[in-house]
Amino acid sequence: MGIRGLSLIAALFAFWLLLSGHYDTWLVSVGFVCSALVGAFMWRLKVLDQEGYPAGFLVGAVTYWPWLAWEIVKSALDVTKEILKPRLEISPTVVRVTASQKTSVGFTTYANSITLTPGTISTTVSFDDHTILVHALTREGADATAEGTMDRRVSRFESGL
Numbered sequence: 001m002g003i004r005g006l007s008l009i010a011a012l013f014a015f016w017l018l019l020s021g022h023y024d025t026w027l028v029s030v031g032f033v034c035s036a037l038v039g040a041f042m043w044r045l046k047v048l049d050q051e052g053y054p055a056g057f058l059v060g061a062v063t064y065w066p067w068l069a070w071e072i073v074k075s076a077l078d079v080t081k082e083i084l085k086p087r088l089e090i091s092p093t094v095v096r097v098t099a100s101q102k103t104s105v106g107f108t109t110y111a112n113s114i115t116l117t118p119g120t121i122s123t124t125v126s127f128d129d130h131t132i133l134v135h136a137l138t139r140e141g142a143d144a145t146a147e148g149t150m151d152r153r154v155s156r157f158e159s160g161l
Contacts, residue, residue: 009039060157093142106158
């Protein structure tokens with residue numbers, strides 16, 4: 001199974017402990033066995049690779065996920081303000097952005113991050129030319145996406161820095 005499999009089991013078990021909140025011997029044992037079984041199944045199915053378990057992205061995730069959560073909150077507030085205006089002033093816009101990510105995990109993370117952010121959605125993803133067609137609720141949202149801050153943050157996340 002190797003170091004990747006053992007680190008997966010450790011990560012799954014730690015996540016289980018964090019979410020469980022119960023630390024008696026029986027439940028901790030069951031949690032470990034379940035984590036080990038998932039690791040064994042992934043190894044047996046041959047999906048315990050860089051794409052199936054991108055352990056190298058853990059360092060970058062520590063800074064990226066809180067940043068993304070804050071961006072989601074800010075965008076949700078912006079969309080709420082737009083919706084609550086007496087005169088709806090939306091300006092639906094479609095923009096094509098180029099992704100600078102080097103791996104399929106990074107590229108997919110970028111496209112999904114755009115979709116997770118309220119007011120924008122990735123409509124078409126092209127792995128061939130590394131572009132994403134984005135529909136935005138407002139022109140400002142489209143401009144912010146095209147500006148590239150999220151692209152740079154995902155690239156940093158991808159590199160593990």
